Amino acid sequence: MEHRLTGLQRFSPAVSIIQIDSYIHWMAHGALSFDAEYQREYVWGHAEQQAFLATAASGFPLGHVALCRLPDWGNIDGPYIEVVDGKQRLVTMKLFVNDQIAFCHQGKEFYWSDLNRTERRIFTNASLPAIKLDDANLRQRLEFFYTTNFTGVPQSCDHKRRVSEMLHAAGK
Incomplete structure (x- = not known):
C-alpha cells in the first residue's frame, strides 16, 4: 500500500536476547x-574496559550489539558473523x-x-541483546553503523560531572 512514508523503511532487523556465554x-x-x-580499531582503554566489565557483573543492561550473518555463512571457513556495532564491548570481553x-x-x-x-x-x-541484520546488504549495514555511531549530541563534561555528583550524593 502506497503512503507518504513509502521508501523510508529499508530493512527490518530482529532483536535477540543473547547471553555473554x-x-x-x-x-x-x-x-x-x-x-x-x-x-575503527580497538580504542578502549583501561577505564572503558573496567566500566564495561563492572556493568556486566552488576546486572545492569549492557546496551546492544548489531550482528549480520554473512550470506555465504554456510560455505565459508572462518568468521561468518560480522560485528556491525559493539566491537569495543565484544573485544573487551574477548580480552x-x-x-x-x-x-x-x-x-x-x-x-x-x-x-x-x-x-x-x-x-x-x-x-547483551543483538540486533540481527541478517538480511541487510552492505549499504544497509553502513547506514545502520553511521546512524548508530554518528548521530545525536554527545553529553557534555559538565552534565557528566553533575550526574556523577548526584550519584555520589545518593549514596548506596
Whole structure:
C-alpha cells in the first residue's frame, strides 16, 4: 500500500536476547568478524574496559550489539558473523576471557582463569541483546553503523560531572 512514508523503511532487523556465554562460544570458534572495513580499531582503554566489565557483573543492561550473518555463512571457513556495532564491548570481553586484561574489583585484579565457575557465571549469564541484520546488504549495514555511531549530541563534561555528583550524593 502506497503512503507518504513509502521508501523510508529499508530493512527490518530482529532483536535477540543473547547471553555473554554465546558470544564467548562464537569467539572461541572464530565465528565473529571484528574487521569490517568501516570499523575503527580497538580504542578502549583501561577505564572503558573496567566500566564495561563492572556493568556486566552488576546486572545492569549492557546496551546492544548489531550482528549480520554473512550470506555465504554456510560455505565459508572462518568468521561468518560480522560485528556491525559493539566491537569495543565484544573485544573487551574477548580480552578478559583470554586473560589479556583483568577485572579490577575492590583493589584486586581478577583474570578470567582466576574465577571459579560461580564467579564466571556472573559474566556469562549477563545479557547483551543483538540486533540481527541478517538480511541487510552492505549499504544497509553502513547506514545502520553511521546512524548508530554518528548521530545525536554527545553529553557534555559538565552534565557528566553533575550526574556523577548526584550519584555520589545518593549514596548506596
